[in-house]
Amino acid sequence: MSATTTPRTTVTEHEARRVAEAARQRDWRGPSFAKELFLGRFRLDLIHPHPLPDEESVRRGEEFLAKLRAFCETEIDPARIEREARIPDEVVAGLKELGALGMKIDPRYGGLGLTQLYYNKALALVGSVSPAVGALLSAHQSIGVPQPLKLFGTQEQKDAFLPRCARTDISAFLLTEPDVGSDPARLATTAVPEGDEYVLDGVKLWTTNGVVADLLVVMARVPESAGHPGGITAFVVEAASAGITVENRNAFMGLRGIENGVTRFHRVRVPAAHRIGPEGAGLKIALTTLNTGRLSLPAMCAGAGKWCLKIAREWAAEREQWGKPVALHEAVGSKIAFIAATTFALEAVLDLSSQMADEDRHDIRIEAALAKLYGSEMAWRMADELVQIRGGRGYETADSLRARGERPVPAEQILRDLRINRIFEGSTEIMHLLIAREAVDAHLAVAGDLIDPGKSLADKARAGANAGVFYAKWLPKLLTGPGQLPTSYAEFRHGTDLSGHLRYIERTARRLARSTFYGMSRWQGRMESKQGFLGRVVDIGAELFAMSAACVRAERLRAEDRHGSEAYQLADAFCHQARIRVDELFTRLWTNTDDVDRRLVKTILTGSHTWLEEGILDPSGEGPWIADATPGESRHENVRRPYGTGDIGRA
Numbered sequence: 001m002s003a004t005t006t007p008r009t010t011v012t013e014h015e016a017r018r019v020a021e022a023a024r025q026r027d028w029r030g031p032s033f034a035k036e037l038f039l040g041r042f043r044l045d046l047i048h049p050h051p052l053p054d055e056e057s058v059r060r061g062e063e064f065l066a067k068l069r070a071f072c073e074t075e076i077d078p079a080r081i082e083r084e085a086r087i088p089d090e091v092v093a094g095l096k097e098l099g100a101l102g103m104k105i106d107p108r109y110g111g112l113g114l115t116q117l118y119y120n121k122a123l124a125l126v127g128s129v130s131p132a133v134g135a136l137l138s139a140h141q142s143i144g145v146p147q148p149l150k151l152f153g154t155q156e157q158k159d160a161f162l163p164r165c166a167r168t169d170i171s172a173f174l175l176t177e178p179d180v181g182s183d184p185a186r187l188a189t190t191a192v193p194e195g196d197e198y199v200l201d202g203v204k205l206w207t208t209n210g211v212v213a214d215l216l217v218v219m220a221r222v223p224e225s226a227g228h229p230g231g232i233t234a235f236v237v238e239a240a241s242a243g244i245t246v247e248n249r250n251a252f253m254g255l256r257g258i259e260n261g262v263t264r265f266h267r268v269r270v271p272a273a274h275r276i277g278p279e280g281a282g283l284k285i286a287l288t289t290l291n292t293g294r295l296s297l298p299a300m301c302a303g304a305g306k307w308c309l310k311i312a313r314e315w316a317a318e319r320e321q322w323g324k325p326v327a328l329h330e331a332v333g334s335k336i337a338f339i340a341a342t343t344f345a346l347e348a349v350l351d352l353s354s355q356m357a358d359e360d361r362h363d364i365r366i367e368a369a370l371a372k373l374y375g376s377e378m379a380w381r382m383a384d385e386l387v388q389i390r391g392g393r394g395y396e397t398a399d400s401l402r403a404r405g406e407r408p409v410p411a412e413q414i415l416r417d418l419r420i421n422r423i424f425e426g427s428t429e430i431m432h433l434l435i436a437r438e439a440v441d442a443h444l445a446v447a448g449d450l451i452d453p454g455k456s457l458a459d460k461a462r463a464g465a466n467a468g469v470f471y472a473k474w475l476p477k478l479l480t481g482p483g484q485l486p487t488s489y490a491e492f493r494h495g496t497d498l499s500g501h502l503r504y505i506e507r508t509a510r511r512l513a514r515s516t517f518y519g520m521s522r523w524q525g526r527m528e529s530k531q532g533f534l535g536r537v538v539d540i541g542a543e544l545f546a547m548s549a550a551c552v553r554a555e556r557l558r559a560e561d562r563h564g565s566e567a568y569q570l571a572d573a574f575c576h577q578a579r580i581r582v583d584e585l586f587t588r589l590w591t592n593t594d595d596v597d598r599r600l601v602k603t604i605l606t607g608s609h610t611w612l613e614e615g616i617l618d619p620s621g622e623g624p625w626i627a628d629a630t631p632g633e634s635r636h637e638n639v640r641r642p643y644g645t646g647d648i649g650r651a
Contacts, residue, residue, distance in 0.1 A: 040513025132257030231280025
């Protein structure tokens with residue numbers, strides 16, 4: 001029997017776009033290497049020489065990493081977390097004692113004050129032992145209460161909440177709802193003003209840390225009224241407040257130790273003093289928080305790549321087939337080369353983006369988004385290749401391997417654990433659209449009115465004149481550049497020659513910008529619907545960014561006399577691999593099945609092909625596709641379980 005579903009909040013495509021655009025950070029506070037790359041300008045000077053951390057931040061960071069490493073080695077049992085699907089209370093207590101909850105929080109509030117670079121190194125380390133513990137710490141600090149308060153909180157809010165977040169309290173970020181994902185215009189949770197309070201009602205889904213959290217960041221819609229401009233607004237909410245019920249602890253394919261749930265708010269009273277920023281600024285706060293917060297996922301992806309490389313190297317040297325180690329068979333060796341080169345590039349992208357975030361001289365919204373997109377996709381591919389290299393043992397669980405006397409390598413687990421990163425904090429598809437919007441920002445700034453059907457003829461005429469001036473200056477610069485000179489980037493020739501790859505990046509950046517312009521000219525207002533095209537444009541940009549970061553990192557390591565020749569070899573291999581992917585993506589810009597696929601999907605949705613589904617049985621159970629999220633009092637047991645409180649029960 002099917003349950004009743006919640007009536008859906010309906011908004012037009014125009015309204016959804018308006019809300020998303022209003023939340024976008026429009027101004028560029030500093031130069032952006034990635035933005036320039038999409039415009040066809042290879043600004044190597046923005047990233048080379050590689051920016052470096054100061055000595056004091058390195059000292060403090062390394063000191064903490066040493067303590068964290070010792071803790072992870074002795075106190076975290078990843079097999080137990082996987083088996084019991086829960087992080088033990090004593091592990092969380094130890095992390096609190098270590099100061100791991102406050103890695104990014106300023107020392108004045110009791111935190112460690114680590115840089116983004118060392119915060120990410122810590123997440124990579126923890127995540128390599130237990131991705132669930134990494135997710136706990138990341139959700140708490142990267143998108144939970146500390147980060148939005150750091151950026152937008154009042155001094156009173158910082159004084160009240162940051163010391164708690166630094167040492168004792170777990171925080172969570174609540175935006176997603178059962179019927180609202182990447183379309184915030186349909187957000188249904190409300191916060192109605194009553195005197196000096198707001199009253200929250202609604203249901204939030206996939207609340208990572210929500211089951212165990214002490215503090216919540218909640219996004220809710222404030223109705224417009226006298227004295228209240230309304231709109232999506234951010235609040236800090238005490239998780240133990242009356243009217244809050246954690247109705248379910250969700251279980252997933254991977255990350256079995258995460259405390260992710262469904263949280264219902266019924267007449268929850270929140271002091272107006274706990275509102276973060278003004279009314280209507282919630283979505284902008286969320287997106288701005290994610291600009292840097294997204295770097296936590298590629299940190300754990302880079303750590304996963306390092307582990308995949310270690311296991312692939314050790315296993316492929318040990319395992320023999322036909323008289324020699326399997327690593328020396330080309331079919332397996334190419335996979336190991338891919339894992340090694342890609343791991344080097346992922347760490348290069350991560351360290352470069354992190355150091356730029358620390359220096360705060362660059363606008364890194366595109367770089368961070370590219371790092372998340374590229375890291376999550378490539379880490380998944382590396383883990384898949386590791387499982388293939390391990391063969392049947394890769395598909396077998398660590399417990400089963402241990403039971404029959406072999407090394408308990410959790411290869412299948414890391415594949416399951418990494419899969420969520422292609423969805424977390426913006427799915428790959430949404431990241432493509434987000435980055436594409438930023439990549440074409442300069443074009444829309446000068447020519448947007450030309451393709452906007454809502455603009456008048458006078459507006460279009462003005463836009464046409466502005467566009468003519470812009471493109472008359474911009475397009476000729478895309479024809480020639482340093483990438484066509486054999487002597488360019490000669491400082492990257494040291495044994496292995498990376499200068500040719502940098503020339504390729506420069507030439508290809510101009511080619512990418514021309515292709516984007518051709519696409520806009522061809523499709524004009526329909527460009528935003530060409531998601532296949534835009535996705536490939538972004539993927540090309542991601543490869544070029546990774547190639548740039550890899551080359552710059554290799555040169556930095558050479559200059560510091562730290563594995564320079566090996567780093568050059570890794571960067572060279574990665575760039576060769578990436579160039580093949582880029583060339584294929586360029587071909588697919590114009591030669592693809594997008595139109596054929598679009599026509600087929602339309603007929604599939606009409607039911608014309610249901611005959612193709614015959615001959616199987618659907619093992620799915622009964623129930624609605626989307627659970628009922630009607631506001632009201634909860635009818636479920638509260639499964640909230642703050643760490644250290646023992647058994648699950650009503651708070």
